[in-house]
Amino acid sequence: xxxxxxxxxTVDIDGEVGRRRILDDVSITLEAGEPMGLVGExxxxxxxxxxxxxxxxxxxxxxxxxEIRFRGTNILTSGxxxxxxxxxxxxxxxxxxxxxxxxxxxxxxxxxxITDAVAEHKGLSKRxxxxxxxxxxxRVGIADPERRAHSYPFQxxxxxxxxxxxxxxxxxxxxxxxxxxxxxxxxxxxxAQVLDLFRTMQQERGLGLLYVTHDLAVVAQLCQSIxxxxxGRIIEHGVLQSVFDDPTEDHTRKLLTATPRIDDGVFAxxxxxxxxGTSEGAR
Amino acid sequence: MGKYILRRVLLMIPIVLGVATLSFVLMKLAxxxxxAAYLGDKxxxxxxxxxxxxxxxxxxxxxxxxxxxxGLFVGDFGRSFIFQTTVLELLKLRMPATLMLMLVSLIFAVxxxxxxxxxxxxxxxxxxxxxxxxxTATVQGMPAFFVGTLLILVLGxxxxxxxxxxxxxxxxxxxxxxxxxGIVVALTICPVLIRSLTAALNDSxxxxxxxxxASKGLSRSKIVRNYAFRNAGxxxxxxxxxxxxxxxxxxxxxxxxxxxxxxxxxxxEAVLARDYNVVQALTVIFGVLVVLVYLLTDIVYSLVDxxxxxxx
Ligand SMILES: Nc1ncnc2c1ncn2[C@@H]1O[C@H](COP(=O)(O)OP(=O)(O)OP(=O)(O)O)[C@@H](O)[C@H]1O
Ligand SMILES: [Mg+2]
Numbered sequence: 001x002x003x004x005x006x007x008x009x010t011v012d013i014d015g016e017v018g019r020r021r022i023l024d025d026v027s028i029t030l031e032a033g034e035p036m037g038l039v040g041e042x043x044x045x046x047x048x049x050x051x052x053x054x055x056x057x058x059x060x061x062x063x064x065x066x067e068i069r070f071r072g073t074n075i076l077t078s079g080x081x082x083x084x085x086x087x088x089x090x091x092x093x094x095x096x097x098x099x100x101x102x103x104x105x106x107x108x109x110x111x112x113x114i115t116d117a118v119a120e121h122k123g124l125s126k127r128x129x130x131x132x133x134x135x136x137x138x139r140v141g142i143a144d145p146e147r148r149a150h151s152y153p154f155q156x157x158x159x160x161x162x163x164x165x166x167x168x169x170x171x172x173x174x175x176x177x178x179x180x181x182x183x184x185x186x187x188x189x190x191x192a193q194v195l196d197l198f199r200t201m202q203q204e205r206g207l208g209l210l211y212v213t214h215d216l217a218v219v220a221q222l223c224q225s226i227x228x229x230x231x232g233r234i235i236e237h238g239v240l241q242s243v244f245d246d247p248t249e250d251h252t253r254k255l256l257t258a259t260p261r262i263d264d265g266v267f268a269x270x271x272x273x274x275x276x277g278t279s280e281g282a283r
Numbered sequence: 284m285g286k287y288i289l290r291r292v293l294l295m296i297p298i299v300l301g302v303a304t305l306s307f308v309l310m311k312l313a314x315x316x317x318x319a320a321y322l323g324d325k326x327x328x329x330x331x332x333x334x335x336x337x338x339x340x341x342x343x344x345x346x347x348x349x350x351x352x353x354g355l356f357v358g359d360f361g362r363s364f365i366f367q368t369t370v371l372e373l374l375k376l377r378m379p380a381t382l383m384l385m386l387v388s389l390i391f392a393v394x395x396x397x398x399x400x401x402x403x404x405x406x407x408x409x410x411x412x413x414x415x416x417x418x419t420a421t422v423q424g425m426p427a428f429f430v431g432t433l434l435i436l437v438l439g440x441x442x443x444x445x446x447x448x449x450x451x452x453x454x455x456x457x458x459x460x461x462x463x464x465g466i467v468v469a470l471t472i473c474p475v476l477i478r479s480l481t482a483a484l485n486d487s488x489x490x491x492x493x494x495x496x497a498s499k500g501l502s503r504s505k506i507v508r509n510y511a512f513r514n515a516g517x518x519x520x521x522x523x524x525x526x527x528x529x530x531x532x533x534x535x536x537x538x539x540x541x542x543x544x545x546x547x548x549x550x551x552e553a554v555l556a557r558d559y560n561v562v563q564a565l566t567v568i569f570g571v572l573v574v575l576v577y578l579l580t581d582i583v584y585s586l587v588d589x590x591x592x593x594x595x
Contacts, residue, residue, distance in 0.1 A: 090500030117499035
């Protein structure tokens with residue numbers, strides 16, 4: 001059974017120019033432990049898809065049709081924005097946001113931000129929550145975690161903040177991790193390191209990964225399958241290799257040719273040792 | 284931090300000088316003569332002249348000005364013409380009630396504004412929005428003395444729950460007497476507080492860090508408390524600091540409505556009698572007070588916000 005199924009999801013939003021369809025019959029099937037790339041041009045609906053999966057659509061948006069199943073159970077309890085089974089958040093599905101600079105609470109120590117949700121759910125003591133935070137920070141490659149846990153976000157570098165967010169997303173051992181361009185806000189050299197971390201975490205934990213990016217080179221390094229979005233629809237889906245080798249849609253072909261390194265370097269590396277650049281892709 | 288505070292305190296010197304000069308000039312420009320006012324209509328010109336001499340009012344303006352400034356530096360505000368005592372004595376007598384009223388008002392303002400803003404921002408319910416809007420619009424449209432009189436009638440005269448005026452003689456009585464005037468003064472700053480705090484809460488509730496907190500599965504109450512309120516509260520502190528200036532004005536007016544023997548009523552009498560020294564002293568003191576509160580606000584702000592405290 002797939003771990004996550006988005007089934008014919010259709011979402012409308014009330015905007016300034018009236019009601020508009022932003023997701024149209026979107027279906028995604030993610031197997032347990034499968035890393036999938038979700039690509040598409042700006043405004044195609046990638047972020048809205050992820051936000052739907054977490055039941056966090058913006059005000060004015062409404063799910064008019066479809067189901068989202070986690071381990072076979074529909075988590076949209078009544079089809080509306082409010083009807084979402086919130087117990088899934090953090091424990092079953094969690095998410096890493098694009099900009100760590102604004103996605104962390106500026107006035108709370110990062111150690112506490114990593115564990116506040118799990119501490120609440122499991123009734124952890126302050127002490128054991130702190131120990132857990134330190135352990136996770138160590139796991140995501142933050143040096144001197146004991147001290148860093150007491151830092152505020154502004155005291156950390158961008159890469160470190162993103163590692164904090166990854167730690168916070170993984171602390172409750174979810175089975176699905178959603179990522180919305182999690183490296184775009186980082187320096188090029190840091191991007192590669194963080195990407196490495198994603199790959200390690202995905203493999204170590206057997207995470208189902210739904211990874212949104214503009215950068216097909218990143219998909220090539222990280223993912224086994226790929227879905228392409230355009231105008232709120234999934235226009236192409238398949239195993240990475242076959243989509244890259246033989247895209248059925250013109251639009252996909254265009255995306256592929258817009259990414260410089262697709263043809264040679266990265267491709268060969270889909271199996272594992274991809275070492276190509278990570279940031280020069282189409283933005 | 285120490286350096287910063289020192290700089291701010293030094294900055295107060297020109298501000299105090301400015302306020303002092305302004306109050307001096309304004310009093311001299313105002314028509315009327317304290318000696319004539321003191322002696323009444325039937326006084327002879329000789330008697331008036333004599334009194335003016337005794338009070339030093341016949342000296343050249345510039346001498347009077349520097350005497351006034353020199354006095355300020357050593358904490359000597361001169362004598363009150365009409366109360367026949369030093370201004371300092373008068374202040375010792377009257378200031379505590381006013382400061383107490385301001386403190387009580389500040390507490391009421393916070394106690395009213397914070398829960399209401401939280402209710403509006405956190406629930407986003409239609410009911411809360413209506414209550415808040417009606418409340419702020421009503422309060423804003425009514426002058427303090429009117430609200431004061433209304434409260435006196437309803438809660439004082441009709442039900443006898445609260446004293447209708449006066450100040451009592453023990454701390455308990457003081458506080459009891461300050462309930463109604465405290466509410467009235469608080470209401471003068473509540474609309475601005477509620478509006479800014481609600482806006483700040485809304486901002487932080489739609490901030491990305493709140494989204495991320497929700498995505499971790501943190502409960503709504505924890506998000507409101509530790510994410511929205513923590514951030515909005517920091518903004519709230521500076522708004523509150525700024526509003527203290529308005530609180531001073533409100534307190535001075537409301538004291539007269541409730542017959543509280545503070546400096547508000549003193550100021551009224553002193554202005555009417557052209558009691559220069561008293562008016563000037565009060566102006567300077569409140570000027571300093573407001574500036575001090577701003578400084579205090581900045582210090583509290585920097586202690587609460589880690590980005591400032593630890594130097595972002
Ligand atoms: N808060 C909102 N209110 C109204 N419309 C919105 C809102 N957020 C997004 N949209 C619209 O929904 C559509 C899908 O947006 P979405 O953010 O999912 O795109 P995206 O694929 O993530 O783009 P990008 O690559 O630029 O992040 C867009 O047309 C966008 O204009
Ligand atoms: Mg997006």
